[in-house]
Amino acid sequence: MIHLLLKLALTCPLLVTGSGLIPENGPAAIVADRVTVSFQQGVNGYRGTVDTEIWALAPHTILESNPNSSTDADNDGGESQCLLRFDEIIGSEPGRIPPGAAIHSARLLVSAFDQGSTVNLHRMLVPFDRAATWSSLVSGVSADGLEASRHKDAFTFGKIAANSSEIIFDVTDTVQIWVNGEANHGWVFLNTGGNGWDFYASEFDDLKQRPRLMVEYSLPRVK
Secondary structure: OHHHHHHHHOOOEEEEEEEEEOOOOOOOOOOOEEEEEEEOOOOOOOOOOOEEEOOOOOOOOOOOOOOOEEEHHHHHHHHEEEEEEEEEOOOOOOEEEEOOOOOEEEEEEEEEEEOOOOOOEEEOOOOOOOOOOOOOOOOOOOOOOOEEEEEEEEOOOOOOOOEEEEEEEEEEHHHHHOOOOOOOOOEEEEEEEOOOOOEEEOOOOOOOHHEEEEEEEEEOOOO
């Protein structure tokens, strides 16, 4: 292998990148530096998290200020759902994801404190605001391809360790869709059963346990 690389070096100038050696003048002559950014309410000045719970038994009640959220298909006889969005994550400003970037990984992390039934995470297709209620979203959100994507980004599994566990949702495809130009309306957590699943919201006192979005991206540069 070493002899092969030396032979190539003599016949074609090479670039050393994070992924290996590539021809300097070839069609793949691209240097892609990977960058990781993180968005979490109250950390490094970020204030763009919007999250709330909507509940069928309190259809007009705004629950946005609650420090935790619960998603349950049968919450005391009425379904509850959780909505979460990170605003101001895409742009040319420092700390944001540049438009057109290649997303290598995007992870949504939440601190859950109640295992509950399996919960599916779906990309929202319609907007919501901090004053969202069960009624304002017309009897909650359905993953019907109109209000939320039929495709689930990820789902919960496993047990909660001790008092809480950091649950990781892979949302790479969705963040790439947003970076490519589609509107960012966040996600909805939909419980598949009647055992509530709970996590700490962006209003929780402990910053480390608030929802966090971590994204690794690169901007290819042709030499």
